Amino acid sequence: xxxxxxxxxxxxxxxxxxxxxxxxxxxxxxxxxxxxxxxxxxxxxxxxxxxxxxxxxxxxxxxxxxxxxxxxxxxxxxxxxxxxxxxxxxxxxxxxxxxxxxxxxxxxxxxxxxxxxxxxxxxxxxxxxxxxxxxxxxxxxxxxxxxxxxxxxxxxxxxxxxxxxxxxxxxxxxxxxxxxxxxxxxxxxxxxxxxxxxxxxxxxxxxxxxxxxxxxxxxxxxxxxxxxxxxxxxxxxxxxxxxxxxxxxxxxxxxxxxxxxxxxxxxxxxxxxxxxxxxxxxxxxxxxxxxxxxxxxxxxxxxxxxxxxxxxxxxxxxxxxxxxxxxxxxxxxxxxxxxxxxxxxxxxxxxxxxxxxxxxxxxxxxxxxxxxxxxxxxxxxxxxxxxxxxxxxxxxxxxxxxxxxxxxxxxxxxxxxxxxxxxxxxxxxxxxxxxxxxxxxxxxxxxxxxxxxxxxxxxxxxxxxxxxxxxxxxxxxxxxxxxxxxxxxxxxxxxxxxx
Amino acid sequence: xxxxxxxxxxxxxxxxxxxxxxxxxxxxxxxxxxxxxxxxxxxxxxxxxxxxxxxxxxxxxxxxxxxxxxxxxxxxxxxxxxxxxxxxxxxxxxxxxxxxxxxxxxxxxxxxxxxxxxxxxxxxxxxxxxxxxxxxxxxxxxxxxxxxxxxxxxxxxxxxxxxxxxxxxxxxxxxxxxxxxxxxxxxxxxxxxxxxxxxxxxxxxxxxxxxxxxxxxxxxxxxxxxxxxxxxxxxxxxxxxxxxxxxxxxxxxxxxxxxxxxxxxxxxxxxxxxxxxxxxxxxxxxxxxxxxxxxxxxxxxxxxxxxx
Numbered sequence: 021x022x023x024x025x026x027x028x029x030x031x032x033x034x035x036x037x038x039x040x041x042x043x044x045x046x047x048x049x050x051x052x053x054x055x056x057x058x059x060x061x062x063x064x065x066x067x068x069x070x071x072x073x074x075x076x077x078x079x080x081x082x083x084x085x086x087x088x089x090x091x092x093x094x095x096x097x098x099x100x101x102x103x104x105x106x107x108x109x110x111x112x113x114x115x116x117x118x119x120x121x122x123x124x125x126x127x128x129x130x131x132x133x134x135x136x137x138x139x140x141x142x143x144x145x146x147x148x149x150x151x152x153x154x155x156x157x158x159x160x161x162x163x164x165x166x167x168x169x170x171x172x173x174x175x176x177x178x179x180x181x182x183x184x185x186x187x188x189x190x191x192x193x194x195x196x197x198x199x200x201x202x203x204x205x206x207x208x209x210x211x212x213x214x215x216x217x218x219x220x221x222x223x224x225x226x227x228x229x230x231x232x233x234x235x236x237x238x239x240x241x242x243x244x245x246x247x248x249x250x251x252x253x254x255x256x257x258x259x260x261x262x263x264x265x266x267x268x269x270x271x272x273x274x275x276x277x278x279x280x281x282x283x284x285x286x287x288x289x290x291x292x293x294x295x296x297x298x299x300x301x302x303x304x305x306x307x308x309x310x311x312x313x314x315x316x317x318x319x320x321x322x323x324x325x326x327x328x329x330x331x332x333x334x335x336x337x338x339x340x341x342x343x344x345x346x347x348x349x350x351x352x353x354x355x356x357x358x359x360x361x362x363x364x365x366x367x368x369x370x371x372x373x374x375x376x377x378x379x380x381x382x383x384x385x386x387x388x389x390x391x392x393x394x395x396x397x398x399x400x401x402x403x404x405x406x407x408x409x410x411x412x413x414x415x416x417x418x419x420x421x422x423x424x425x426x427x428x429x430x431x432x433x434x435x436x437x438x439x440x441x442x443x444x445x446x447x448x449x450x451x452x453x454x455x456x457x458x459x460x461x462x463x464x465x466x467x468x469x470x471x472x473x474x475x476x477x478x479x480x481x482x483x484x485x486x487x488x489x490x491x492x493x494x495x496x497x498x499x500x501x502x503x504x505x506x507x508x509x510x511x512x513x514x515x516x517x518x519x
Numbered sequence: 520x521x522x523x524x525x526x527x528x529x530x531x532x533x534x535x536x537x538x539x540x541x542x543x544x545x546x547x548x549x550x551x552x553x554x555x556x557x558x559x560x561x562x563x564x565x566x567x568x569x570x571x572x573x574x575x576x577x578x579x580x581x582x583x584x585x586x587x588x589x590x591x592x593x594x595x596x597x598x599x600x601x602x603x604x605x606x607x608x609x610x611x612x613x614x615x616x617x618x619x620x621x622x623x624x625x626x627x628x629x630x631x632x633x634x635x636x637x638x639x640x641x642x643x644x645x646x647x648x649x650x651x652x653x654x655x656x657x658x659x660x661x662x663x664x665x666x667x668x669x670x671x672x673x674x675x676x677x678x679x680x681x682x683x684x685x686x687x688x689x690x691x692x693x694x695x696x697x698x699x700x701x702x703x704x705x706x707x708x709x710x711x712x713x714x715x716x717x718x719x720x721x722x723x724x725x726x727x728x729x730x731x732x733x734x735x736x737x738x739x740x741x742x743x744x745x746x747x748x749x750x751x752x753x754x755x756x757x758x759x760x761x762x763x764x765x766x767x768x769x770x771x772x773x774x775x776x777x778x779x780x781x782x783x784x785x786x787x788x789x790x791x792x793x794x795x796x797x798x799x800x801x802x803x804x805x806x807x808x809x810x811x812x813x814x815x816x817x818x819x820x821x822x823x824x825x826x827x
C-alpha cells in the first residue's frame with residue numbers, strides 16, 4: 021500500500037489556492053454589498069486564472085507533476101491534490117474560458133444583488149472550484165464530492181430564467197445527473213470493498229484479479245456518460261443548454277460536461293491496463309460515433325440557433341469518446357499516442373468555440389429579438405463582430421484549417437489511419453461534413469444582404485461582442501500548435517499496469 | 520437465536536415497507552411509507568453497529584427528506600396518483616436492478632478478509648486528539664471532503680432560493696403563517712423544542728469521542744427550528760438579512776480560516792498544530808453545526824414566497 025509515496029512539491033500551495041480561492045469568493049458574494057458582487061466574482065476568476073497559469077508554468081518548466089498532501093496526510097488515508105500535464109493544461113483552459121464569460125455576463129442580469137445575478141455568479145465560482153478539483157483530485161470519493169459540487173452548481177443555471185420550460189429542463193437534467201451520481205458512487209463502493217483504497221495511484225499499482233475493478237469502472241462510466249450527455253443519454257442536454265441564459269449555456273456546454281468526461285478519462289487511462297480496456301473502449305467509441313452522426317443530423321434540423329448550437333454539443337462530445345478506442349488501442353503508451361493529444365485538443369477547441377458560439381447566439385437574440393435561423397438575412401450588417409465570432413467558431417467546429425478543431429480532427433484521422441481503423445475515419449469525415457452543413461445554415465443567411473432592412477431591437481454592447489470574439493480567436497489559435505503528440509500532456513501520468 | 524429473529528424481522532419489514540411505498544395509492548401514503556422505511560433502516564444500521572450511519576439515516580434520510588417530501592406533496596394539487604409510463608417504469612426498474620446487483624457484488628465479492636483502511640485510521644487517531652474514528656476521518660484525514668460537502672449543502676440552499684420569484688428575492692420562505700390558534704402543536708413544540716436543542720448540542724459534543732457529530736446534531740437542531748416554525752412560534756427569517764447570511768457563512772469561513780492557518784502553523788492546509796488538534800476541531804464543529812442547522816432548516820423551508 022506504500023506504492024507511489026507522494027510528497028508536497030515546492031510551490032504546491034497553488035493547488036490549495038485553486039480550490040480555496042473560488043470558494044472564498046462564493047462566501048464573500050453573499051456578504052458584500054450588492055454593488056460589489058460582480059467585482060468580487062471577477063476578482064476571484066482573475067485570481068483563479070493567475071493560479072492556473074502558475075500551475076501550468078511549474079508543471080511545464082519542471083516537467084514533473086505538482087502535488088500537495090492536504091493536512092499532511094499520505095494517501096490512501098488522506099487526500100492529495102496532484103496536477104499532472106493534462107490537469108494543468110485543462111485548468112488553464114477552463115480558467116481562460118471563464119474570464120471572458122464573466123466579462124460578457126457583467127450587467128447581463130439586471131441589478132446586482134437580485135436573484136439572477138446572485139445565483140449566476142455563485143454557481144460560476146462553484147463550477148470553477150469543482151473543475152479545479154476534478155482536474156487535480158487523486159481520490160475517487162474526493163472526485164465524487166467535486167462532481168456533486170459541479171452538478172449542484174450547474175442545475176440552477178439551467179432554470180435561471182424561471183420559466184416553465186427551463187424548470188422542466190432543469191428537472192430532467194437533475195434526474196439524469198443524480199442517476200449518474202448514484203452509479204458513480206456505487207462504483208466507488210465496489211472499489212473500496214475490493215481493494216480497500218480509493219487513491220488513483222494506489223489503485224493503478226494493484227496486481228491480481230481485477231474483476232471488481234472492471235465492474236466498478238463499467239458502472240461508473242455509465243454514470244459519467246449520463247452526466248456528459250453521451251448518446252443515448254443525451255436527451256437532457258439540448259433543452260437544458262438551449263434554455264439557460266447565454267453566459268450560462270456557454271459554461272455548461274464548454275466546461276461542465278467536460279468535468280465528468282475528464283473523470284472517465286482518468287478511470288480508463290489511469291486505472292485500466294490497456295489490454296483489459298479494448299472491448300469496452302470500442303463500445304464507447306461506437307456510442308461516440310453515433311453521437312457525432314445523430315447529434316449533427318439533429319442540429320441540421322433545428323429552426324432556432326440556440327437549439328442548433330446545443331445539438332452541435334452532443335455531436336462534438338461524441339468525438340471525445342473516439343479517444344478511448346484510438347488511444348487505448350494504439351499499442352503505444354496511451355499518453356504518448358496521437359489520439360491522446362487529439363482528444364485534449366478537441367476538448368479545448370470545442371470549449372473555446374462553443375462558449376463563443378453560445379455567447380454570440382445570445383447577442384444575436386438581443387440584437388434582433390429572436391433566434392429563428394430562417395430570418396437571419398442581413399445579420400452581418402447589424403452585428404458584424406458577432407457574425408465574425410460565429411464564423412471563426414464555426415471554422416473550428418467543422419474542422420477547417422487553421423483551427424483547434426482542424427488540428428484535433430486531423431490528429432484523430434492520423435491515429436485512425438495509423439491503426440488501420442478506417443471505420444473511425446468514416447465517422448470523423450462524415451461528422452465534419454454534417455457540421456459544415458449546420459454551420460452554413462447559420463452563416464449563409466447572415467452574410468446575405470437583406471431585401472429590406474432588418475429591425476434592430478437593441479444595440480449590442482461592444483465589450484460583450486469582444487469577449488465572445490476573444491474566445492473564438494483562441495479556438496483558431498489552438499490550430500497553430502504543432503501537429504504532433506504534445507509532450508506536456510504526458511507529464512506525470514500514472515501508467516496503469518506498469519511495474 | 521433471538522438476534523437472528525430480530526434481524527430477519529427487520530429485513531422482512533424493510534422489504535415489505537419498500538414494496539408498500541412503491542404500491543401506495545397516493546402521494547401522502549407514499550411519503551409516510553418512505554419515512555417509515557427510513558426508521559426501519561435506522562434500526563438495521565443500529566443492528567449492524569453502524570451507529571453514525573443510523574443517526575444520519577434517521578436525521579437526514581427519513582427525517583429531513585420526509586418533511587421536504589411531505590411539503591412538496593401538500594403543495595401539488597391532490598390528483599389520482601399518475602402512473603409513470605411503461606417505458607419510464609422499465610428504465611427505473613432496470614436502474615434499480617443494476618444498483619441492487621452492484622450492491623450485492625460489494626457484499627458477496629470482496630476477498631476475505633476485506634481490505635480496509637480501518638487499521639490505519641485507528642493507528643493515527645491519537646494524533647488527532649479524537650476518540651471517534653469517524654470523527655478522525657471527517658475532521659482530519661478527509662477534512663477537505665467535509666469542507667466541500669458543507670459548500671455543497673450551501674449551494675443546495677442557494678439552488679432552492681433560485682426557484683423563488685424575482686419579486687420575492689430576499690424575502691421570507693414559505694407562506695405567511697396564520698396566528699397560532701392554540702391546540703396541540705404549539706404546546707407540543709414548547710415542550711419538545713428546548714429538549715431537542717439540548718439533545719442536538721449533546722450529539723455534536725459527544726461526536727468527538729462517540730457516535731454523533733455536527734451533521735446529525737445540526738439536523739436535529741434544524742428539525743426543532745422547523746417544528747417551532749410549523750407551530751407558529753417563530754417566523755422564517757428574511758433571506759436577505761445580513762445576520763442570517765453571516766450565520767450561514769460562519770461555518771465554512773471558520774473551517775477554511777483554520778485550514779489556511781494550518782499552512783504556516785502546521786505545515787499544510789487543514790493540518791492542525793500539534794497539541795491544538797482537539798480544541799480547533801471543536802471550534803470548527805461548533806461553527807459548522809450552527810451554519811448547517813441554518814442551511815438545513817432553510818432548505819426545508821423552501822424558496823422565498825413573500826416580498827421582503
